[in-house]
Amino acid sequence: MTEVTRTLARFVVDHAPAAVPPTLYHEATRALVNWMGCAIGSADHETVERAVRALSPCFGPPAASLFGRTERVDMLHAALLNGISSHVLDYDDTHARAVHPSAPVWPALLALAQSHPVSGRQLLHAFVLGVEVECRVGLSVFPEHYEIGWHITGTAGVFGAAAAAGKLLGLSEREMCWALGIAATQSSGLREMFGSMCKSLHPGRAAQGGLTAALLARAGFTSSEQAIEAKRGFAHVMSTRFDPDVITARLGETWELSNNMYKPFACGLVIHAVIDGCIQLAVEHDLVPEAIESVDLVVSPLVLELTGKLRPASGLEGKFSVYHAAASALIHRAGGEPQFSDACVAAHDVCALRSRVTATVDPTVRKTEAHVRVRLRDGRLLERHVEHALGTLPRPMSDADLEDKFRAQLTPRFTAETASAILEACWSIGGASDAGASIDAAAR
């Protein structure tokens, strides 16, 4: 058996910043922009409020930011709470095959960077490596591990957070093995929790557990050094399938961060193509709802299976109604959180148009594809075939798209100036001499 854990540890420890392709530094920066908007945008979510209320008596010295909030807390609680806020709306990034890469890794890194000064380049480098570790660990047991019932963003994310934080702390190869081992033995998170506040607890705990692992390892706290591959280690205990080559093959040659996707819309991926097509038609033809006779959608069967709710009664239910998503996108030309608010779902104009939306399934249509047909009262028929929804790998969000999303997430709680300042700090992070201070100054 290959020494999987040690090979992975050695790769992270020995890897030099110059060996990362420049495009990946830009991708890491895009991930930061997207992650930060999610974290700040949801920082006052009820899930975060309750966690802060519960844990505040235990907060340590104010060393790290809760992005989008006024409190400053110790780095372990910052990792936990920023991890929760960034995932709570499921609006964070998604690897093409498995985990949400940023939610476990950025909170650990940013919390640590605020008390352990590092350059922006070091920070981005550590992020790229952390994502590589969590994705490879996750993919080595995927999909069986997920099908058993593990929430892979939590269970694999803790490895990514440990590796990234350990890289910033300059761990030795042996200490990195321990960090991965301490991560492995904290790996947890059940899919049964989907639909409850615990879903976003998972990346939070992964970030906190991974950072804890790196801190403990640096202090000489030992673990098994074969934690991933051993008979009673992570892979065999937590999955029925394990392919060690997925972890060790072509390390440093392929990069999982290049398979990262950002969500333009605040709902499940399966209705993104419909929203995308509706916005395109509404903008191009400057549509008003009164002009619309009917809307016909042709979608993948999965779309109606997951989001077939005809009459949603709340903002949350709106996320499970392709009819609502189409109507609100045509009227508001957007698919952000405001379009999935209780108010929007109950709005008269949205309800009226929603009742004129129909959807039919076509098994040949992929889940990120859709046909949108809008019949106008003047008799015209507008059609749009969205082959790949915005945000998928074939059609990634542009930097400008990410900025628009970020600004929308910060509205109305923060001013446009604040949003600009944080955006500027994020986009320029690669050149920062003290990355933590730079982000902190902008986000205060």
Next chain:
Amino acid sequence: MTEVTRTLARFVVDHAPAAVPPTLYHEATRALVNWMGCAIGSADHETVERAVRALSPCFGPPAASLFGRTERVDMLHAALLNGISSHVLDYDDTHARAVHPSAPVWPALLALAQSHPVSGRQLLHAFVLGVEVECRVGLSVFPEHYEIGWHITGTAGVFGAAAAAGKLLGLSEREMCWALGIAATQSSGLREMFGSMCKSLHPGRAAQGGLTAALLARAGFTSSEQAIEAKRGFAHVMSTRFDPDVITARLGETWELSNNMYKPFACGLVIHAVIDGCIQLAVEHDLVPEAIESVDLVVSPLVLELTGKLRPASGLEGKFSVYHAAASALIHRAGGEPQFSDACVAAHDVCALRSRVTATVDPTVRKTEAHVRVRLRDGRLLERHVEHALGTLPRPMSDADLEDKFRAQLTPRFTAETASAILEACWSIGGASDAGASIDAAAR
């Protein structure tokens, strides 16, 4: 399917202190004495030192004791670190079939009680309930869950800590379901870590995670309310076997705490009978090593399999040498940590006698049984058949035995007066009006 999680939650929430048999209050007090000696006795262990060094930058307000140390920390770190120290030597209590009951539960309860005043009776009651929950959850998936590779003290312990802390916090039935769910989704700990510092991290994390779960639940942080029994919940994801009846049948009628055992000797259970017999003979005949010609042991095959090391080279290796255990017990009339120190293992008199010890296996001898035969130089043969080692259920340690163990654990770092004061606070905890303050005052 029975509503397992809800049934368990309702039981804990509704249970009245008066419904616990008085003998169990005494057993809970004995568990406290034993646990506290383990925690204080190992509070300066390297494992604890490293964890404290790693995490101290994140310590919150000094609300709770690290027993046996001078630091005071926030309750979550107290739960973690006291959990580590109390298990680090594997000298804590053992349920007859599964978990180490105290190490995940006492740290959570005592940390909480220091900032949430409760009577000693409430504290003991919550402990009894927490032990019931962790044992039933553990036994419902035992032994398959353990055989897969899960360290059940960590994976089931988190439920016990959550239930016990939740009881002290006065959670409602629904909140208790959430606490158990938040516990379930943090359940972790791999047996691959045995032999490393992570083994004692497991009960520490269980204590901290369980306390976190109770605090979050009280603040309205939601989880699945079928976390134990659901298709993608704890039992089905983490075990190939699940018997829900083990959790729900005869709740409140049988008590797992009555199956709790305390270790008189600082090593694995399998060599306790040998040590026990050697001490008995040494005391009764006032033996000196020079008078001993040879020692013959007849033991279970398991004894030589696990502890057959002929020439141990360190204190730790001494724990895996029945020969060393016998020799040091005959000379020192004890089997505590000092008998498994590097110095004792290297001592001339011990080495000399160790070389005159032989052991033979007999498959009819149980693992807690032994025959000890000491041949003296004057020709006499002394024999002792230990049918049940001291500390097993048929032959429990007396309260006086527990006191002796406690005092030995505190020697030489603490004075006899300090030991007496803490013992007094523990034995009288049932009558304390503010249990946390009472323990805290004695342990400072």
